Amino acid sequence: MISKRSVLLVIAVVLLVGGSLAVGVLIGRRPGVTPPETSGEVHPAGAESEPAGEHEEHGEGDGHDHGAEVSDLDRPVAELMAARCEHEIPQHQCEECRYELGMVKLAPELFGDKGLVRTGHPALQAMGEERTLPGEVRMDESRTIHIASPLAGSISRSFAAPGQRVATGAPLFELDSPEVAEARSSYLKGLAALALARKTAERENLLFAKKITSAVEVQEAEARLAEAETEVAAVRGKLRRLGLSEVEIDAPTAPLSGLVTIRAPRAGQVSEGHANLGEYVEAGKELLTIADPDALWIMADLRDQELAALSAAGGIRAEVTALGRTFPAVFEQVLGQVSEETRTPRARFRVGGTGGVLRPGMFVSVRLLLPGSASTLVVPKAAVLADAGRTFVFVHHEGEFWVRRPVALGHRSGEMVEVAGELTPAQLIIADGSFILKSDVLRGKMGAGCAD
Helix, strand or coil, rough: CCHHHHHHHHHHHHHHHHHHHHHHHHHHHCCCCCCCCCCCCCCCCCCCCCHHHHHHHHHCCCCCCCCCCCCCCCHHHHHHHHHECCCCEEEHHHHCCCCCCCEEECCCCCCCCCCEEEEEECCEEECCEEEEEEEEEEEEEHEEEECCCCCCCEEEECCCCCCCECCCCEEEEECCCHHHHHHHHCCCCCCCCCHHHHHHHHHHHHHHHHCCCCCHHHHHHHHHHHHHHHHHHHHHHHHHHCCCCCHHCCCCCCCCEEEEEECCCCCEEEEECCCCCCCEEEEECCCEEEEECCCCEEECCCCHHHHHHHHHCCCEEEEECCCCCEEEEEEEEEEECCCCCCCEEEEEEEEEECCCCCCCCEEEEEEECCCCCEEEEEEEECCCCECCEEEEEEEEEECCCCEEEEEEEEEEECEEEEEEECCCCCCEEEEEEEEHHHHHHHCCCCCCCCCC
């Protein structure tokens, strides 16, 4: 049995422990008192804590103290060649690290006629200036014919429609004209009168030979014959002017018909118009237009600078681009009258051989190639690459090594572009296939190189 003294002793111990805990809680909640960290880190007494900014700056590194990196495009080639990588060898010789220097190593089999890479030298040439102008396709009016009805009448047949190609002499439409019917009637009367006059003249000559008639009667008969021949020739000429061919004039069928076939005076394409069956047309009404589809004009709007350049320059070349196709064009002249729509001067260019790609009314882009005066350094457009907002070309350094070097681009003309920088005509560059080298250099940006 537990004694009374033992119970009191246990109660005293419990009260002592509870009081100690209460004091600790009160101390921990006092204003200005911060509980100690439990991270387990031990700081020397009196040591200042590291600034947060410096701690973040060190952070989790990649194992290299690169600092503020300078692009290889801004470093001299000599410095790039002298650089050493973490493998304690010249960095340009390191298969893993050379890409950080913008250098690649190309095997000889990549070059040549069957290779993927083509080399060349920058060239000095008078670089022309390019200007782009808006233009519109028009028919060449010097090769265009407007077909009008030569006389009044009704259209009885139609042979040609817009877009159809026609040959010289091909039928366009057939017209039933009262004037043709009247002319045919006059022609038949003339033929009858001519036949009678011819017989009369022959009889009078025969009688005169037998001394039955006088010479005066023979002369009168011959005069009537000549008059009949003149009348027939006049009516026949009128029928030709009305559009009838010699075969149609002499055709024995439908002698009093007023039908006449209007034919194409020149080969070409029916570009616009219509000749509807049954339509009555007046003489002189324009019905069809025949144009040469291979001869087109381009009317381009000019600004003040282009107007001055075209007026002063010679040997101007131009290209017309539409629907993804490009065609050479020839500058003809600056028109004397401004455009009614834009109130700007207009230049006329001639273009041909488009195979029907360009059609009248289409809007096109005219690239004007103005000749240059001073020689500048140019390279093929395919030689120039871009990365991170910088443009560069690959230049041969030594052996199988090529290094990219920065260039600033200038005017473009055709497949060439003007460059400024440290290039010289004596240097060998990658003229085509540079994308292969660029993909190798970008390995460093995609995780390759000494960062691995």
